Amino acid sequence: xxxxxxxxxxxxxxxxxxxxxxxxxxxxxxxxxxxxxxxxxxxxxxxxxxxxxxxxxxxxxxxxxxxxxxxxxxxxxxxxxxxxxxxxxxxxxxxxxxxxxxxxxxxxxxxxxxxxxxxxxxxxxxxxxxxxxxxxxxxxxxxxxxxxxxxxxxxxxxxxxxxxxxxxxxxxxxxxxxxxxxxxxxxxxxxxxxxxxxxxxxxxxxxxxxxxxxxxxxxxxxxxxxxxxxxxxxxxxxxxxxxxxxxxxxxxxxxxxxxxxxxxxxxxxxxxxxxxxxxxxxxxxxxxxxxxxxxxxxxxxxxxxxxxxxxxxxxxxxxxxxxxxxxxxxxxxxxxxxxxxxxxxxxxxxxxxxxxxxxxxxxxxxxxxxxxxxxxxxxxxxxxxxxxxxxxxxxxxxxxxxxxxxxxxxxxxxxxxxxxxxxxxxxxxxxxxxxxxxxxxxxxxxxxxxxxxxxxxxxxxxxxxxxxxxxxxxxxxxxxxxxxxxxxxxxxxxxxxxxxxxxxxxxxxxxxxxxxxxxxxxxxxxxxxxxxxxxxxxxxxxxxxxxxxxxxxxxxxxxxxxxxxxxxxxxxxxxxxxxxxxxxxxxxxxxxxxxxxxxxxxxxxxxxxxxxxxxxxxxxxxxxxxxxxxxxxxxxxxxxxxxxxxxxxxxxxxxx
Amino acid sequence: xxxxxxxxxxxxxxxxxxxxxxxxxxxxxxxxxxxxxxxxxxxxxxxxxxxxxxxxxxxxxxxxxxxxxxxxxxxxxxxxxxxxxxxxxxxxxxxxxxxxxxxxxxxxxxxxxxxxxxxxxxxxxxxxxxxxxxxxxxxxxxxxxxxxxxxxxxxxxxxxxxxxxxxxxxxxxxxxxxxxxxxxxxxxxxxxxxxxxxxxxxxxxxxxxxxxxxxxxxxxxxxxxxxxxxxxxxxxxxxxxxxxxxxxxxxxxxxxxxxxxxxxxxxxxxx
Numbered sequence: 001x002x003x004x005x006x007x008x009x010x011x012x013x014x015x016x017x018x019x020x021x022x023x024x025x026x027x028x029x030x031x032x033x034x035x036x037x038x039x040x041x042x043x044x045x046x047x048x049x050x051x052x053x054x055x056x057x058x059x060x061x062x063x064x065x066x067x068x069x070x071x072x073x074x075x076x077x078x079x080x081x082x083x084x085x086x087x088x089x090x091x092x093x094x095x096x097x098x099x100x101x102x103x104x105x106x107x108x109x110x111x112x113x114x115x116x117x118x119x120x121x122x123x124x125x126x127x128x129x130x131x132x133x134x135x136x137x138x139x140x141x142x143x144x145x146x147x148x149x150x151x152x153x154x155x156x157x158x159x160x161x162x163x164x165x166x167x168x169x170x171x172x173x174x175x176x177x178x179x180x181x182x183x184x185x186x187x188x189x190x191x192x193x194x195x196x197x198x199x200x201x202x203x204x205x206x207x208x209x210x211x212x213x214x215x216x217x218x219x220x221x222x223x224x225x226x227x228x229x230x231x232x233x234x235x236x237x238x239x240x241x242x243x244x245x246x247x248x249x250x251x252x253x254x255x256x257x258x259x260x261x262x263x264x265x266x267x268x269x270x271x272x273x274x275x276x277x278x279x280x281x282x283x284x285x286x287x288x289x290x291x292x293x294x295x296x297x298x299x300x301x302x303x304x305x306x307x308x309x310x311x312x313x314x315x316x317x318x319x320x321x322x323x324x325x326x327x328x329x330x331x332x333x334x335x336x337x338x339x340x341x342x343x344x345x346x347x348x349x350x351x352x353x354x355x356x357x358x359x360x361x362x363x364x365x366x367x368x369x370x371x372x373x374x375x376x377x378x379x380x381x382x383x384x385x386x387x388x389x390x391x392x393x394x395x396x397x398x399x400x401x402x403x404x405x406x407x408x409x410x411x412x413x414x415x416x417x418x419x420x421x422x423x424x425x426x427x428x429x430x431x432x433x434x435x436x437x438x439x440x441x442x443x444x445x446x447x448x449x450x451x452x453x454x455x456x457x458x459x460x461x462x463x464x465x466x467x468x469x470x471x472x473x474x475x476x477x478x479x480x481x482x483x484x485x486x487x488x489x490x491x492x493x494x495x496x497x498x499x500x501x502x503x504x505x506x507x508x509x510x511x512x513x514x515x516x517x518x519x520x521x522x523x524x525x526x527x528x529x530x531x532x533x534x535x536x537x538x539x540x541x542x543x544x545x546x547x548x549x550x551x552x553x554x555x556x557x558x559x560x561x562x563x564x565x566x567x568x569x570x571x572x573x574x575x576x577x578x579x580x581x582x583x584x585x586x587x588x589x590x591x592x593x594x595x596x597x598x599x600x601x602x603x604x605x606x607x608x609x610x611x612x613x614x615x616x617x618x619x620x621x622x623x624x625x626x627x628x629x630x631x632x633x634x635x636x637x638x639x640x641x642x643x644x645x646x647x648x649x650x651x652x653x654x655x656x
Numbered sequence: 657x658x659x660x661x662x663x664x665x666x667x668x669x670x671x672x673x674x675x676x677x678x679x680x681x682x683x684x685x686x687x688x689x690x691x692x693x694x695x696x697x698x699x700x701x702x703x704x705x706x707x708x709x710x711x712x713x714x715x716x717x718x719x720x721x722x723x724x725x726x727x728x729x730x731x732x733x734x735x736x737x738x739x740x741x742x743x744x745x746x747x748x749x750x751x752x753x754x755x756x757x758x759x760x761x762x763x764x765x766x767x768x769x770x771x772x773x774x775x776x777x778x779x780x781x782x783x784x785x786x787x788x789x790x791x792x793x794x795x796x797x798x799x800x801x802x803x804x805x806x807x808x809x810x811x812x813x814x815x816x817x818x819x820x821x822x823x824x825x826x827x828x829x830x831x832x833x834x835x836x837x838x839x840x841x842x843x844x845x846x847x848x849x850x851x852x853x854x855x856x857x858x859x860x861x862x863x864x865x866x867x868x869x870x871x872x873x874x875x876x877x878x879x880x881x882x883x884x885x886x887x888x889x890x891x892x893x894x895x896x897x898x899x900x901x902x903x904x905x906x907x908x909x910x911x912x913x914x915x916x917x918x919x920x921x922x923x924x925x926x927x
Contacts (some may be wrong), residue, residue: 026797030835031805095896098907104906108913131921134752153925167923206689213752228687293658 011065024087034066037089039098045087047080116160121124125456131156134211137218143180151518152176152210166263177204184554190229191555199229207636219631226630236628238622241614248612251552253596255298255544256530257485260608261589271555276305280573281581282564290560293549299483303530311480312467314526316491316517319420319476320384321409321452325398327375328406329453336412338450378455379474389498389513390423392506410448416442427498435490440469480524488524489545491517495540496533535600555634586610588640660725667729671737674699675744682744693926696745701919703738708912711905735770745838762911769904776900780893783847787886793894796800796838798885804835807880814873823870823877826862831877834858835884844892851885 006012021041022039026032033045049062051074056079060069091099111130118126128149136144144151152173155166157548178187185192191201207225208218234241245251263578268277278284278415284302285294287571296302340348358365383405388395391404411419417440421433428436448471451458457473464470468480481487495517500510520529531543567580588610596605621628657665664725678696685692712729713721721727742763743749791799811827814820833839834854843850859878866874 013795013798015792017794022794029797029800031801032798091901097901100902100906101909105909105913107838108917110909112913112917130755130917132927133756133921133925134754149925155924163924164920167920171925202689205691211752216752222687224687225689228689295814 008069013065017092017094020092021089022092024089027090028087033084033087034063037087041091043086043089046083046085048079048082048084051080052077053078060502111578132211135214136210137212137216138214140210141214160299163620174203174206175573177208178643180643181643182639183637183645191636197231221631221636223630226634236623237614237628237633238618242458243614244612246611247605247607249550249558250605250607250609250611251550252548252602253534253607255532255546255548257532257594257597258530259593260587261593264587265589273306278302285581287560287564287581292556292560294560295549304483304570308483310526311483312486314480314488314522314524316478316488316524317384317475318478318491319387319448320381321379321474322383322395322401322405323377323380323398324375324402324406326402327376327377327455328403329455331454333410334413334450334453338446338453341454341456343456375455378457379452381474384475385509385512385516389506389509390420390427391508395509406453409449409452412445413453417445420445424494428494432490433496435486436494438487438490444469444471445476447471476583478524484545486525488527489543491524492543496543532602533600534602541600554638555636557633557635583615584612603621610649660729661730663726667726667733671733675737675740678741678744693745694922697742697919697922700738700741700745701915703734703741704912704915707734707738707818708908711908732774735767735774737882739767755914755918755921759911759914762907762914766904766907766911768898769907773884773900773904776896781896784890784893787889789886789890790885791887791890793890793898796887796891800837800884803880803884803887807831807835807877810873810877810880811881812882814870818867818869820867820870822865823862823873826858827877830858831881834881838888840888841892841895844889844897851888855881855885905926 016036019036020039023032023036023045024043025045033043034048035044038044048066048070049060051058052061053059058074058076060073060080060084062068062070070080070082075081111260114127115130131149131648135141149156154171154176155163155169155644158166173189181187183192186194188201188203190202199223207221210218212218223234223236230350232242267273282288283297283572286297287294335344355365383393383395383401387396387405387408391401391408393401393404395401408419417437420440424433424436428647448458451471452474458471459473460471464472464479467485469476469478471477478487478491495514498510498513500507504510517523517525518528518533519525528543531545533541564581568584577587586609588608591606591608593606593608618628620626621632678699682692682696685695710727713724713727714787715726740761746756746760751757769894807827811824815824840848840851840854855878863871863874
C-alpha cells in the first residue's frame with residue numbers, strides 16, 4: 001500500500017485532469033514541476049516559485065511540497081533564483097480525445113462535402129459513391145446505365161436545395177417502375193386484378209426492393225407474406241394446401257378429340273399398327289421443353305401416321321345440277337356465252353355435208369329445219385343443300401328451285417364464280433369468299449355452268465387426283481388438299497356461323513346445309529370428328545382448330561420439363577401404367593371421354609385421365625423433401641411484360 | 657439483490673422489451689408487406705444519439721441528470737441493444753452499398769471498441785486491487801521520478817560507503833533502463849509477470865558478486881524496483897482503461913456524422 005500521507009493536501013499536488021495540457025517533464029518521465037503548464041499550453045515551471053514582495057523585500061514562496069523556501073531566495077528584482085529550462089507541455093488525454101472526436105466528425109462531414117462538390121452525373125462518380133445504396137440487379141443496372149440514378153429517383157440531378165427538399169416529398173416509385181414494366185391489370189391491385197375480397201393497394205417496393213447486389217433475387221417472397229392477404233392460411237403445401245379441382249389440371253375438354261384409352265389399349269396395341277404407333281408419350285407430346293402447357297407435336301408428326309389418306313376423300317359438294325321440270329335457259333344466250341356445244345357442231349357438220357352433196361348433185365338445197373325437241377333434264381338429282389341454302393330454295397322441290405337455279409347457272413356462265421361469292425358473303429355477313437372459294441378457277445366455273453346450261457353433264461378433261469376445286473358431271477366439288485385445308489375449314493366455319501332463326505323461311509335449308517357440311521361421316525364435316533365444336537362465352541360457335549393452352553389459373557405455373565428429367569419418359573414403355581408420364585397422369589379407362597364432344601360446352605367434359613390431386617405432388621413436395629413454397633407453383637403478377645418505352649427512353653437519354 | 661444488479665435488471669428488461677417490440681413489429685410489417693426500415697432506422701438513430709449523450713453527461717457533472725451510474729448502465733445496455741437493432745434494421749450483417757458498408761464498418765468498430773472498453777473496465781480494476789497499491793494515474797510520472805531518485809541515492813551511498821562500484825555498474829547497465837520509465841507495458845496489460853521475472857534475474861545475477869554490505873543496498877534497491885513493478889502494472893492497466901476511449905469516441909463521432917448523412921439520403925431517395 002502506498003503511503004497515504006503522501007496524498008495529504010500539504011504534501012501532494014492537486015491534480016486537475018480537466019486541464020488541456022500536462023507537464024512535459026512528466027511526459028518524458030522526469031519529475032513534474034510544481035505549477036504545471038499554463039492553460040494556453042505554455043510551460044509554467046521555469047521557476048520553482050513566484051516570489052512575493054513584503055514591504056520592500058522579496059520573499060520566497062516555494063511550497064512545502066517542493067521543499068519550502070529556498071536557501072538563496074529571490075533576486076533583488078523579484079525573480080526566482082531556482083530556474084529550469086522550459087519543458088514542452090503535452091496535451092492531456094481528455095483534450096486529445098476531444099480533438100480526435102471533433103476531428104473525426106469534421107473529417108466525415110468534410111469528405112461528404114468534398115464528394116458532393118466533386119459532383120455526379122454518372123455511375124461511379126464521387127457524389128454517387130456517398131449516395132449509392134448498393135448495386136442494382138443485372139437487368140435494372142443495364143436499363144439505368146444511361147440515365148443513372150435519375151432513372152428511378154427524380155430528385156437525383158436537382159440542385160442542392162430541391163434535392164434536400166425532396167426528403168420531405170413522397171416519390172411515386174411505382175410510377176417509375178411502370179415506365180418499363182407492364183401488367184395484365186392494374187399494377188396497384190393485388191395480383192393486378194380485382195377480387196371479391198377487399199385487398200390493400202400495392203406498391204412495387206412493398207415486395208421488390210433494389211440495391212441488394214447484382215445477383216440478388218428481388219422477387220423472392222415468403223409463404224407467410226402470401227398468407228398475409230389470403231384468408232386460407234396455408235402452413236405448407238403438403239399439410240393444408242386446398243385440394244385441387246376435381247378435374248385438375250384440366251378445366252375444359254381438349255381441342256382435339258383424341259381418346260387416349262382407345263388408342264393406348266386398342267389401336268396402338270393392334271399388330272397392324274404397331275410400327276406406326278408412338279413409342280412413348282413424348283413421341284406426341286414435346287414434354288422436355290414444356291412449361292405448364294404441353295402442346296402436342298402436331299398432326300403431321302402424330303395423327304398423320306395413320307389418318308392422312310382419308311382427308312382427300314372428304315369432298316364437299318358446293319353446287320349440284322338438279323332436275324328441272326322445264327328449261328328456262330335462253331339457248332341463244334348460252335350459245336353466245338359458251339359457243340356451240342359438240343353435239344351442235346356435229347349436227348351442223350352433218351347438215352353442211354348434206355347441203356354440199358345436194359349442191360354437187362344439182363338438187364335443190366333445202367335449209368334444215370330445227371325442230372324443238374321435248375325437254376328432258378340431264379339431271380335427275382335433287383339440289384344440293386349448300387346451293388339450296390344460298391339461293392333460299394327447297395332442294396327437293398323442282399318448282400321452287402327451277403327458276404332461281406337456272407338464273408343462277410346463267411349468271412355463272414356469264415360472270416364466273418362472282419355470283420357464288422356474292423351469295424356466300426351475303427349469308428356469312430362478311431367477306432369470306434376469298435377463303436371459301438380460294439382456288440376456284442373462273443374458267444372451271446364457266447365450263448361447268450355452260451355444260452349445265454346446255455343441259456349436259458360436265459366432262460372433266462382429266463381425273464382430279466391432287467384435290468382442290470373440280471367439276472364432276474353434275475356437281476362442282478372441293479376436295480381438301482391436305483390436313484388443315486383452309487377452304488374446308490372455311491366451309492365448316494361458314495356452316496357453324498350461319499345461324500338462321502327457327503321461323504325463318506330458310507330454316508330447313510340451313511339445317512340441311514349444316515348437316516351436309518358438318519356431317520362427321522362424310523365430306524369436310526369429318527374435320528369435326530376430331531376437332532371439337534365449342535361455344536365460346538360470347539356465344540360464338542367454332543371448331544377448335546388449334547391446341548388451346550389453358551388460360552385458367554393465371555397465377556399458377558408448372559414446368560413439365562423440370563419434372564420429366566426425373567421421370568425419364570423416353571425410357572418407359574408406353575403401355576406401362578405406372579411409370580414415366582403416367583406416374584402422375586393415370587388413364588381413366590372408365591371415363592365417358594367421347595360423350596363430352598356430343599355437345600358444345602367445352603367446360604362440361606370428362607377427361608381421359610384421373611384428376612391429379614395434391615397428394616400426387618406431395619409425394620415429393622413435402623416437408624424434408626423437395627421445395628414446397630408458394631412461389632414454386634404460383635406467380636404474383638398477371639401477364640408481366642415490358643413497355644417498349646424503356647428502349648426509347650434509353651435511346652433518347654444516350655442521344656442527349 | 658444489490659443496487660447494481662437491480663439497476664441493470666431494470667435497464668436490461670426495458671431494452672429487451674423494446675427490442676422484442678421492434679422485432680415483432682418488423683416481422684409483422686414484413687408479413688404485411690410494409691416497410692419497417694424507417695421505424696427501426698429512426699429508433700436506432702435515437703438510440704445512437706442517446707448513447708452519444710453519455711459523453712455530454714460526463715462533461716455536465718454539475719447538472720442533476722440522474723446518477724452517472726445509471727447513465728453508464730444505460731450506455732452499456734443501450735450499446736448492446738443498438739447492435740441487435742442494427743441487425744434488425746439492416747436485415748443482414750453486411751449491407752450492399754458502398755456507403756452503407758462504410759457505415760457498417762464504423763458501427764462495428766465502435767461496437768467492438770465499446771465491448772473492449774467495457775471488458776477492460778470490468779477486468780482491470782480487480783487486477784489493480786491485487787497489486788496492493790493505490791496510485792493516481794496522473795501522478796505516476798512523479799512517483800517514478802521519486803523512486804528513481806531514491807534508487808540512485810542508494811547506489812551512490814553504496815559506492816561511497818563500501819568503496820565498490822559493482823552495484824553501481826550493475827545499475828548503470830541494467831536497472832537504470834528499468835527505472836527510467838514504465839516497462840513491460842504489453843505484458844502488464846495482458847496480466848503477465850515479465851517485469852518480476854526480469855527483476856529476479858537481475859537480482860540473482862548481481863547478488864553473487866556482492867558482499868554483505870553491498871547486498872543490503874541491493875535489497876533496498878530491489879524493494880524500490882518491486883514498487884516500481886506495481887506502478888508499471890497500474891500504468892499499463894490504467895492506460896488501457898483510458899486509452900480505449902481514444903478509439904471509441906472518435907469512431908462514435910464519425911459514426912454520428914455518417915449516420916446523419918444516411919438519414920438525409922434515405923429520406924431523399926427511399927421515401
